[in-house]
């Protein structure tokens with residue numbers, strides 16, 4: 457095939473054949489299709505879309521570009537969760553050990569944060585001694601013994617996606633349903649999980665803001681999973697408001713541990729429980745009492761074993777910030793707005809996130825919320841606390857938070873409210 461013909465076909469709204477997609481992804485992975493050509497194709501796909509058949513072909517071709525893991529040798533069923541990313545989204549931390557406490561293995565290959573959404577590995581790395589990089593042998597041994605593993609994805613899964621994502625990131629072609637669906641699902645199918653629950657976000661802190669588009673993304677991914685023999689389901693969840701009260705790294709670990717101890721903010725508990733029920737149902741345990749496992753310490757025991765197995769000390773003190781800055785309520789009333797995107801960007805500017813792939817993060821940086829939309833506050837009450845190791849960062853965080861929260865009167869509408877699970 458001639459790459460330019462394929463670009464022209466997508467540019468003009470045509471469809472690529474299965475053979476063309478296979479050839480393209482193989483040639484791109486080997487370096488025979490230039491980055492400029494693949495970028496042009498990504499833009500044509502962004503603008504003109506792809507048929508369901510093309511999306512499936514693209515997903516399978518990206519899986520075939522690398523290795524595929526298998527869990528056949530494992531004694532237990534496997535279930536995994538993927539979130540499309542949000543602000544304060546620490547759900548993987550309590551969820552993986554919770555599900556594993558029912559005898560289902562959770563092979564959670566995770567990433568680091570980039571931009572305003574946090575990364576699961578960055579959060580866990582605030583635990584002294586904890587290691588994200590495991591060998592294949594360590595990974596399988598821990599799945600067998602503890603049941604849950606949260607670790608870094610090796611570079612062998614879907615290398616074509618890794619290359620393509622790097623181009624999309626710098627060419628304005630991330631927010632495309634065919635490209636997102638094939639990117640996420642190629643990695644999850646290659647990972648070899650038997651069951652998969654997708655947490656697809658909509659709202660200001662999500663990267664697809666529009667609920668109808670998020671629903672289409674969810675349906676596309678569920679279909680791809682089922683076609684590949686993975687029992688797949690999706691929840692559509694609201695990301696207009698940050699999840700829980702902690703946005704950052706160490707503070708998100710702290711909040712996750714509260715959930716594992718049977719407490720924690722209601723929204724974090726609600727989503728953790730809902731996702732755990734879905735994962736367990738797909739893995740053959742529709743009747744599992746997940747709330748009981750949070751109350752009676754079983755989930756906590758698995759968390760402690762999981763952290764310890766990866767070199768971490770579950771009892772160690774978490775890093776504390778050098779400086780804090782408290783924002784208080786200018787008047788009494790009701791908190792009517794708390795916009796996720798702005799709070800995510802502010803936490804990022806405080807040092808909780810990174811601008812470039814290899815930047816370090818500050819584990820103690822972030823934001824602790826003291827009120828959520830709908831809560832009554834009195835003049836002078838703390839609304840949220842900013843934390844950073846560098847106080848010079850406070851001004852830039854406060855700048856982006858201007859207009860991102862509001863106090864109104866009893867009975868005023870709550871902006872971007874609505875149920876957490878659509």
Ligand code: URA
Nearest residue numbers: 621635636637639640
């Ligand atoms: N996450 C991914 O892995 N791929 C995308 O395209 C978007 C989010």
